[in-house]
Amino acid sequence: MYTSDKNTDCLPVDLEAVRSAQRAIRDLAVETPLLRADSLSEISNMAVHLKLETLQPTGSFKIRGAANLISRLPKEWRGRTVVCASTGNHGRAVAYAARALGYRAIVCLSSLVPKVKEDAIAALGAETRRVGTSQDDAMAEAAVLVRDEGCIPVPPFDHPDIVAGQGTIGLELIAAVPDLDSVIVPLSGGGLIAGIATAVKALRPGVQVIGVSMERGAAMQASLAAGRLVEVVEEPTLADSLGGGIGLDNRFTFALCRHLVDRVVLVSEIDIYRAISHLFRCYGLVTEGAGAVGAAALLSGRLSEIAGSTVVVVSGRNIDPDQFLTIAAGKPVEVGSQVIRG
Numbered sequence: 185m186y187t188s189d190k191n192t193d194c195l196p197v198d199l200e201a202v203r204s205a206q207r208a209i210r211d212l213a214v215e216t217p218l219l220r221a222d223s224l225s226e227i228s229n230m231a232v233h234l235k236l237e238t239l240q241p242t243g244s245f246k247i248r249g250a251a252n253l254i255s256r257l258p259k260e261w262r263g264r265t266v267v268c269a270s271t272g273n274h275g276r277a278v279a280y281a282a283r284a285l286g287y288r289a290i291v292c293l294s295s296l297v298p299k300v301k302e303d304a305i306a307a308l309g310a311e312t313r314r315v316g317t318s319q320d321d322a323m324a325e326a327a328v329l330v331r332d333e334g335c336i337p338v339p340p341f342d343h344p345d346i347v348a349g350q351g352t353i354g355l356e357l358i359a360a361v362p363d364l365d366s367v368i369v370p371l372s373g374g375g376l377i378a379g380i381a382t383a384v385k386a387l388r389p390g391v392q393v394i395g396v397s398m399e400r401g402a403a404m405q406a407s408l409a410a411g412r413l414v415e416v417v418e419e420p421t422l423a424d425s426l427g428g429g430i431g432l433d434n435r436f437t438f439a440l441c442r443h444l445v446d447r448v449v450l451v452s453e454i455d456i457y458r459a460i461s462h463l464f465r466c467y468g469l470v471t472e473g474a475g476a477v478g479a480a481a482l483l484s485g486r487l488s489e490i491a492g493s494t495v496v497v498v499s500g501r502n503i504d505p506d507q508f509l510t511i512a513a514g515k516p517v518e519v520g521s522q523v524i525r526g
């Protein structure tokens with residue numbers, strides 16, 4: 185834990201909110217399967233299962249939060265425009281949920297977001313806008329659309345309905361793995377891990393919740409370590425979906441993570457490369473960098489002191505096809521100005 189304050193009564197999301205989200209998103213998100221990961225289990229000397237959020241209709245778990253938030257908007261708002269800033273997967277989820285629930289959608293993207301992700305968003309009927317060179321620039325543009333054009337904001341992580349939606353993964357884990365000891369979760373803005381931790385800690389307080397971020401630009405980890413919100417420089421990474429800060433005006437996920445997350449580990453670009461390759465070779469899984477960081481933490485030995493039964497959340501599959509094929513072939517891949525070799 186990152187705070188000695190054990191009182192969780194005042195936290196903005198509770199188990200009831202997650203249960204309510206589970207009912208709200210039933211028709212849009214799927215209950216994803218767990219894959220028994222024999223090879224990872226052997227390497228890490230634990231019983232490892234993979235939670236395959238790669239099988240969601242938009243290729244990542246983000247459909248859960250977006251569907252929950254949009255389904256809770258007042259019915260008379262139907263037909264209006266929802267807006268978000270996204271590193272790709274949130275935009276795709278918002279586009280999908282908006283179309284299904286009767287809203288128009290605008291998605292603001294920075295130049296760091298891969299083209300393949302922009303195309304997928306546009307294919308779901310949303311308008312895309314390229315602005316600036318960082319997630320912060322895209323967020324500023326979305327804020328302008330909310331202020332000047334009356335668009336409805338759908339934040340990527342820092343909203344109770346988003347957190348509760350992502351938390352439905354926690355309910356599924358607890359139901360599926362009775363002897364769960366820990367859960368390993370990709371971490372960027374913290375909506376995913378905060379939601380899962382809310383559900384898991386309420387139902388099984390002893391289960392350890394471990395976050396994994398990339399070494400390049402781990403904003404939540406830096407903030408938890410400092411005990412206050414800190415900004416980090418955003419850099420190109422194989423885990424592009426983990427890019428972006430947590431906001432100096434963060435209202436919900438930082439407090440939730442401080443109370444509910446047991447620890448955070450960081451993985452390198454090489455660790456991520458090897459994990460993408462491992463998940464493909466051993467399980468035939470296509471995962472994006474962000475989706476592979478949990479496996480990367482286990483494979484690199486950075487979690488060697490945990491034991492027992494663990495679930496690794498494999499959060500998404502939306503990787504640039506050329507980048508994936510390069511990694512699957514074991515060839516060097518360029519990330520920004522760096523060349524990563526497995």
Ligand SMILES: *Cc1c(COP(=O)(O)O)cnc(C)c1O
Nearest residue numbers: 273372373374375376474499500
């Ligand atoms: C958004 C995202 C994450 C991180 O989720 P947060 O709620 O921002 O911590 C992890 N993996 C994938 C694939 C994502 O799209």
